[in-house]
Amino acid sequence: MNRSIDQKPRVAVDCDGVLGDCVGAVCRGLTSTGCKRTPEEIKHHRFALSLSKEETDIALSTMGKPEFARHMPWYPDAKAFLSELQKVADVTILTSPFAASATWMEDRKQWFRGKVEPRDIVYCSGQHKARFQADYLIEDHPGTAADWCDKNPKGLAFLVDRPWNQPGAAEYRDHARMVRCLDLPLALTFINLHVAMRASA
Numbered sequence: 001m002n003r004s005i006d007q008k009p010r011v012a013v014d015c016d017g018v019l020g021d022c023v024g025a026v027c028r029g030l031t032s033t034g035c036k037r038t039p040e041e042i043k044h045h046r047f048a049l050s051l052s053k054e055e056t057d058i059a060l061s062t063m064g065k066p067e068f069a070r071h072m073p074w075y076p077d078a079k080a081f082l083s084e085l086q087k088v089a090d091v092t093i094l095t096s097p098f099a100a101s102a103t104w105m106e107d108r109k110q111w112f113r114g115k116v117e118p119r120d121i122v123y124c125s126g127q128h129k130a131r132f133q134a135d136y137l138i139e140d141h142p143g144t145a146a147d148w149c150d151k152n153p154k155g156l157a158f159l160v161d162r163p164w165n166q167p168g169a170a171e172y173r174d175h176a177r178m179v180r181c182l183d184l185p186l187a188l189t190f191i192n193l194h195v196a197m198r199a200s201a
């Protein structure tokens, strides 16, 4: 956080599972084939740990369909959150491409159209997100968030509470600078408070 107090903090925001309801869309795809599933049943990041082999194949092929990412629903509070966050922070979307989809990155650009400029969308796999230097990270993958904290010694990560990032999840990790947020507005409140505290220190 080597910046003067009049500079906006840099915030990296994950997309799937934070802003975009990827798992909800996958579960609707599963349900449409007769495999009724809800996001609450997805207890790990890797679908194969929550679903049967047949269901996992359907889930991944659902995500691989052209324009899946373009039509992914936003979480109910996500658009307002992003808009408010952009008023107080320099926001970069830090998101993994999905190799099985030929249209994923263009779909993502269209999904953010009018909200985030393409230059502010960074595509990288979860294992490389830790390389991105920022003041705050908002993530739903606890391992990715903890790795990022390890590489960003002054950074604070917010883990958005989802069924697949609870302590029983296979990918679960904890970190002293990782804060679980029950919803996105709470993450925004934390950032505003933290920025104010830094400014008055």
Ligand SMILES: [Mg+2]
Binding pocket: 014, 015, 016, 017, 018, 139, 140, 141
């Ligand atoms: Mg995610």
